[in-house]
Amino acid sequence: MLRKTLLFTLLLVLLTACVAQATPTPATLTFTDGLGREISLNGPAQKVISLAPSNTEILFAIGAGSQVVGRDQLSDYPAEATNVTDIGSSFEALNTELIVSLKPDLVLAAEINTPEQVKQLEDLGLTVYYLKNPLTLEEMYDNLELVAQLTGHEAETATLIESLKARVAAVDEKIAPISSRPGVFYELDATDPAKPFTAGKGTFITQLIERAGGQNIAADIDGYPQLSLEQVVASDPAFIILGDSAYGVTPESIASRPGWENLSAVKNNQVFPFDDNLVSRPGPRLVDALEELAKLLRPELFQ
Amino acid sequence: MSTCIHLSMKVPRPFLTSFFFLIVALILSIAIGSVFIPPVELWSALTGVTSNETFRTIIWDIRLPRTMLIVLVGAALGGSGAAYQGLFRNPLADPYLIGVASGAGLGAVLAMSVNWPYTGLGLLAVPLAAFIASLLTVYIVYLLANIGGMVPTTSLILAGVAVSSFAVSLTSFLMLRSTGEVRRALGWLLGGVSLIGWDVTLTLIPYLAIGLTALLLNGYSLNVMQFGDDQAVQMGLNVRRAKVTIVVAASLVTAAAVSFAGIIGFVGLVVPHIVRIWWGVDYRRLIPLSIIGGATVLLFADVLSRIIITPQELPVGIVTALAGAPFFLWVLRHSKNQGLW
Numbered sequence: 001m002l003r004k005t006l007l008f009t010l011l012l013v014l015l016t017a018c019v020a021q022a023t024p025t026p027a028t029l030t031f032t033d034g035l036g037r038e039i040s041l042n043g044p045a046q047k048v049i050s051l052a053p054s055n056t057e058i059l060f061a062i063g064a065g066s067q068v069v070g071r072d073q074l075s076d077y078p079a080e081a082t083n084v085t086d087i088g089s090s091f092e093a094l095n096t097e098l099i100v101s102l103k104p105d106l107v108l109a110a111e112i113n114t115p116e117q118v119k120q121l122e123d124l125g126l127t128v129y130y131l132k133n134p135l136t137l138e139e140m141y142d143n144l145e146l147v148a149q150l151t152g153h154e155a156e157t158a159t160l161i162e163s164l165k166a167r168v169a170a171v172d173e174k175i176a177p178i179s180s181r182p183g184v185f186y187e188l189d190a191t192d193p194a195k196p197f198t199a200g201k202g203t204f205i206t207q208l209i210e211r212a213g214g215q216n217i218a219a220d221i222d223g224y225p226q227l228s229l230e231q232v233v234a235s236d237p238a239f240i241i242l243g244d245s246a247y248g249v250t251p252e253s254i255a256s257r258p259g260w261e262n263l264s265a266v267k268n269n270q271v272f273p274f275d276d277n278l279v280s281r282p283g284p285r286l287v288d289a290l291e292e293l294a295k296l297l298r299p300e301l302f303q
Numbered sequence: 304m305s306t307c308i309h310l311s312m313k314v315p316r317p318f319l320t321s322f323f324f325l326i327v328a329l330i331l332s333i334a335i336g337s338v339f340i341p342p343v344e345l346w347s348a349l350t351g352v353t354s355n356e357t358f359r360t361i362i363w364d365i366r367l368p369r370t371m372l373i374v375l376v377g378a379a380l381g382g383s384g385a386a387y388q389g390l391f392r393n394p395l396a397d398p399y400l401i402g403v404a405s406g407a408g409l410g411a412v413l414a415m416s417v418n419w420p421y422t423g424l425g426l427l428a429v430p431l432a433a434f435i436a437s438l439l440t441v442y443i444v445y446l447l448a449n450i451g452g453m454v455p456t457t458s459l460i461l462a463g464v465a466v467s468s469f470a471v472s473l474t475s476f477l478m479l480r481s482t483g484e485v486r487r488a489l490g491w492l493l494g495g496v497s498l499i500g501w502d503v504t505l506t507l508i509p510y511l512a513i514g515l516t517a518l519l520l521n522g523y524s525l526n527v528m529q530f531g532d533d534q535a536v537q538m539g540l541n542v543r544r545a546k547v548t549i550v551v552a553a554s555l556v557t558a559a560a561v562s563f564a565g566i567i568g569f570v571g572l573v574v575p576h577i578v579r580i581w582w583g584v585d586y587r588r589l590i591p592l593s594i595i596g597g598a599t600v601l602l603f604a605d606v607l608s609r610i611i612i613t614p615q616e617l618p619v620g621i622v623t624a625l626a627g628a629p630f631f632l633w634v635l636r637h638s639k640n641q642g643l644w
Binding site for chain 1: 336426500
């Protein structure tokens with residue numbers, strides 16, 4: 001009887017040991033983020049907090065919208081995003097207490113977040129992934145793939161990227177044979193109408209204007225320069241695109257500015273409002289921006 | 304100018320009262336935040352018996368380090384404000400008079416225009432640059448004000464104003480040039496606790512310990528200096544050494560505070576005045592009471608900044624200015640003119 005019990009116990013111990021070893025360890029995904037930090041997840045993230053409108057747009061576009069449990073104050077696209085909990089503004093103060101109480105398994109930061117903000121969240125025990133801004137459309141597709149791996153939507157994203165590339169190719173095809181490039185002035189801010197702000201070299205708007213068959217008159221100046229009205233008049237752009245239309249600037253208000261009424265674009269009614277969010281948020285809507293610009297610059301080719 | 308050091312106190316028991324207000328402020332600061340934590344949970348999180356991880360993280364990793372940092376920064380500003388007002392014999396003196404704030408701002412914005420790597424040292428770049436720049440600025444001001452060995456207080460003020468204007472205009476120019484960093488720079492300049500965490504708080508402690516102790520020990524010297532430089536020398540005080548010690552200690556303390564918390568105004572100006580009105584002008588008492596008072600006032604301001612537009616937060620520097628000015632005028636009106644200046 002004793003021997004049977006001993007044998008039975010031995011068998012039980014061996015069995016448990018075997019089972020313990022046979023249980024597979026959960027798959028760990030490892031990444032290196034935009035700040036060079038090593039990130040590891042125990043599988044695709046299920047509760048994501050987005051700290052930037054661009055990240056929110058990307059998450060919803062790749063089908064991870066239901067996994068977003070918190071988003072920053074300025075995230076307003078798509079419409080479903082506004083129903084997600086608002087966790088404060090990345091530009092002012094993030095509501096760290098609310099972020100912690102939502103228990104996310106991933107916090108997706110962007111370049112609008114400072115290293116101090118990333119460190120603060122990291123110190124609270126959260127996993128933060130810093131998504132660097134893309135500088136080209138190709139880098140934007142790479143970012144989509146990265147976020148897809150983080151959230152487990154690789155298949156959908158591959159399809160999305162294919163369709164985006166097709167739309168871009170369609171524009172490239174029609175623009176390629178044309179040799180003339182009309183001048184374009186993209187207005188970011190004209191609180192002082194004698195010194196408007198525009199976007200220059202290295203920005204997406206310059207790239208997309210070029211791809212849509214135009215030429216940004218500020219293309220040789222880095223960053224976001226403040227031009228003098230004299231320069232705008234001297235370049236005399238064929239088109240004026242109002243990136244500040246969200247702030248109430250209209251083609252009519254442009255015409256009433258002293259000195260602006262003599263610009264060709266104003267005289268020929270080639271002043272158009274534009275949603276700046278399409279280009280200032282580096283996500284899939286950059287392709288929307290390209291198509292929009294192509295329609296404005298070459299209406300005869302794009303309906 | 305007051306000739307009687309021991310004035311009768313308006314409010315009895317100065318230290319007891321100030322500690323009482325400090326405790327109230329501490330409790331409020333820990334209890335109030337954007338996530339509501341009921342008092343029972345609060346107590347169990349503080350004593351460590353809670354099983355609620357979220358509350359524990361919020362209390363220990365967010366609210367407590369922030370509270371400690373605010374206490375240290377407020378103490379620094381209050382103490383150095385009182386010291387400066389005594390040193391310059393000027394009721395409008397505040398810790399930023401001789402260039403600490405403008406220097407720190409310039410250093411911080413300069414550091415922000417570089418992309419530092421995300422390492423322990425890289426993250427310290429901005430506060431370190433702010434700290435070094437602010438001390439450098441005070442040193443430049445001191446050199447400019449040095450006239451043949453003596454440093455007249457008027458020269459210090461004038462040199463401070465000139466150097467500050469220069470630094471501020473440089474800072475504005477830098478901010479205009481690097482449009483990408485403007486928001487970050489502005490947020491820093493408006494004052495607020497951006498680098499939160501126990502390691503930040505612990506880094507501050509040695510600077511504050513050294514600086515505030517030096518100020519506390521110079522209470523008697525400040526009393527004597529109220530009679531004027533010449534009189535003080537005749538009374539046997541080594542005026543030059545006292546001035547240098549006070550300027551160095553007060554600047555060290557303010558620079559450390561500003562480097563981590565940005566530029567928070569009004570605390571250093573208003574708190575010593577309130578303490579003076581309630582408890583008299585003896586600097587041996589004024590300095591410690593201003594230290595406690597500074598911590599208390601900044602805590603109250605920080606709590607206000609959390610609840611005023613909840614769930615958003617206002618930068619604490621805005622709250623101290625908005626609340627400080629009217630409050631100070633009210634206190635001034637309701638106190639009898641005791642010839643304090």
